[in-house]
Amino acid sequence: MSKFENSTKRQKPGSAYGFALHCCITRAVRTVPAFAAGGPGILVLVTPSGKPPSDYVRPVTTALHGSEVDYLGRDLGFMCIVSKDREAKSVDEFESECRDKRRAIVIAESKDVIPTVIALAADAVVDIPPITVKDLQAACRFVLKTKASEAQAAEALSYPDPLLWSALRIGRPMAESLDRLKRAVNDTAGKKSSLEKKAVPHLHDMHGYGEAKEWGLQLADDLAQWRDGKLDWSDVDKGLLLSGPPGTGKTQFARSLAATCGTHLVASSVGQWQARGHLGDLLKAMRSDFDDARRKAPSIIFLDELDSIGDRESFPRDHASYSTQVVNALLECIDGISGREGVVVIAATNNPDRIDPALRRAGRLDKHVIIGMPDEKDRVAILGHHLAGTLPFEVLAALGPEMEGMSGADIEHLARHARRSARRMQRDVTVDDLKDNLPDLIPVDGFYRRTVSAHEAGHAIVADRTGHGELVSVVVARQVNPRIREHQAGAATFRYRVLSFRDRQSYLDEICTTLAGIAAEHVLFGRHGDGAGVGSDNDLRQATRLAFLVEGNLGMGQGFRFVEAEAHGSSAVLHHQYAQRIEQLLREQFDRALAILSEHRPFLETLAKELQETGNVSAERFLKIRGNFISSTGTALAS
Known part of the structure; x- marks a missing residue:
């Protein structure tokens, strides 16, 4: 019996989830017999898809040491690598925590995030297997003091992890845990359907976007062909700069585009990154968003208020170093994903002339589309969309001239207030509700x-x-x-x-x-x-x-x-x-x-x-x- 298997027998009963993960790690380490027997070496364990390395920290350190400890000691090393970590940071941590230890284990979120330096030093890189029926049966028997048949264990593993491990309790029969899981899933489904948010409209149903809409529909078609293997990624237009006055719906365009393309959306801005703290926190948040988009490809990453990042040629001297690092990091992020399939970058600004020219070069945000204020026809169509067809187009058309000067956001605001007025009177929206909520516009005559x-x-x-x-x-x-x-x-x-x-x-x-x-x-x-x-x-x-x-x-x-x-x-x-x-x-x-x-x-x-x-x-x-x-x-x- 290996040292790892002995540690399973010796450890105190903790959580059933931790015990099951320990069983998985034991099977993974067993593929490297010398290390499993207690010999020296460095082992890299790769977690199953969707499983965070943090879940495996306690099982791995317990297995390395032989019991639960907070400090491994001189001869034992351990670290985690996740996609958000920069390679230099991971290498530095490896040098200090694992390289010169007699026995060390590195847990990686995926093989893609393992730096070459660490891969070369490792004696083996092994995938951690998922929790099996037998793992769950053993956890129930050893930790929960209950029994579970193969059929019951298999059914239990079909439920999401957070629900499963909450339902399993010491002394609770598996049959009762399964009944609780069924009721919880049914209740969650009912709540989701009753509280489901309003669906994001597709671009086909949006108005006032002109050339941007045409570009988006073409992108949706290109992505569909790319998924089917009919189009090479190099032929997909994957960078767009949107500009236009406030309220013209640049953010809504990104949401609708993602819905139309069937892709994941990562929405962020320089302001959100700055809110994280100092420069290091800002850059970490920026890279994290781009990493998220890369992991969940095909995806769209939307960067709002891009002009706030500035132009390196015009930074005031007092802030030049800080601002230049932000621009350089953004360029690095955009270039870093340009060769990776499935990620489209869209940026929005009210002032395109204030953007660093390097961001608009070929392969980056080289396509520029202006979204103007909606014309009369589009204003009526936007209003009809927000009213969900409660009033006929012919009736709304009379309001077209009266809405001149209003952006898409203004029109949405108008529809919302009209609906609120109608709710107070417990009736449907009327034209009078809309007229009463129209701003007193100033004529240009x-x-x-x-x-x-x-x-x-x-x-x-x-x-x-x-x-x-x-x-x-x-x-x-x-x-x-x-x-x-x-x-x-x-x-x-x-x-x-x-x-x-x-x-x-x-x-x-x-x-x-x-x-x-x-x-x-x-x-x-x-x-x-x-x-x-x-x-x-x-x-x-x-x-x-x-x-x-x-x-x-x-x-x-x-x-x-x-x-x-x-x-x-x-x-x-x-x-x-x-x-x-x-x-x-x-x-x-x-x-x-x-x-x-x-x-x-x-x-x-x-x-x-x-x-x-x-x-x-x-x-x-x-x-x-x-x-x-x-x-x-x-x-x-x-x-």
Whole structure:
């Protein structure tokens, strides 16, 4: 009889579960006769799938020492390796706890997590077998002082571990334990069905996502083909950056995408990682989430508020080291899973320009999709979805214009409050419930609407003339929601290349486009309003930041000296000579925008008028207006 088998006979009766695990470990160690007999060596035991190494700590240390102890002594070594551990940490612990011990056992969560250094040192790597019918019978007899037939033991092992080992008690007949298990499972099933959460909607049923929805449905199809072995993983689009205003449903998109694809979802953010504690805790939480996604592949890992991680080129000096380590660790995590099949990374941001360019390179988050505010048709569809068909589409359609300026989150809020109003009256939801809960929207009309239309038309035309970005759409709202802290009466949206060569001229083109809004107001009205300087990311702030980059950071101004300044803002205290250079550069690009729009004033007037009347001009419509204008004037537009 081996030393391990002797330890089973000598140990005090503890938990039935621990005894059963000890039986499993005995069988595993028996495959290495010399070690089982008490000889020297290092043994790595791999736990069955789903079983945490921590469950085996007491049985293994008891077997090594021969009795239950809290300290193994000089000659005996022991450690655990789980997927969350970094390889360097596992190797360091092995060096101190096991390498030079006469006898040592390492418990690993899987063979994949065993560092090469430990695998080379081990005399054997052995899988721990699962608990068998005979193991359970022995545990009942030796620990619980009761008997269990083979049939009873087999039935008991069909139940989840937490329920099984709670039901087995000293002196309790196995028949009674099985009856308790049956009742508990039936009760749990009943509670689950009565308290089941509302199902996550699939992308097919979602509205307002445009290109993002198309991408998601294609991903679902690709993953299905990949599962069937019809598509190589290298052909799956596995990185997406979502951007758009708050409330447009970026998080909901990730949930619905995971449901549509039938994959596990890991949802996290830099804020959640930071909440764990200091830098080491943050990095550990980050790696843990990526490890979770890898273990449960196929899966989607969703990273919200990615812009909060920042851009390494613009970190303030006081926090540069900390922030750089966070960005580098995230790059390591994304690259680490890029070659592993079944993991898709999706990130969301309200400010895509504040993301480190390295995160958007090929193989990472190289696909960028903008989710805009829902149009009238989508607003009605979103409302209908949240009301679950209690009101016909024709009735809800009348509310479409009244919901302008509302995001998907706003509409969900509206539906929730309408349902609450109806519950109080003990009746179904009516249109009046919805109208009563609509916010008092502020109309964008009159002269103000004319200035907003001219402003956004100016951005679109100058971007087109300078070649800065690809126009997606131009919109002017008919009303704005006062509940939104920073609302936009209008916006021109552009799409940019993920990675491209940028010289001084490209930055000047961007500054010129940014200042084109107020330039257009000057061309048509002789003055500009305050819209270009209001809000956290207004035109003047963006233009000033870009001008400072040119003059102080990129060596594209009058000198090569790099000047430290606060990232993404114009509040840094600048040396007088830099302030003069920046003002001069801004003035030059404003005058340039003014000249372009003055030359093409008829085109500006035509586009601004259509925006004023319709509130929306797509990229296709913009090109058609431009083409018609060229045809009608018989002249080409010059840059």
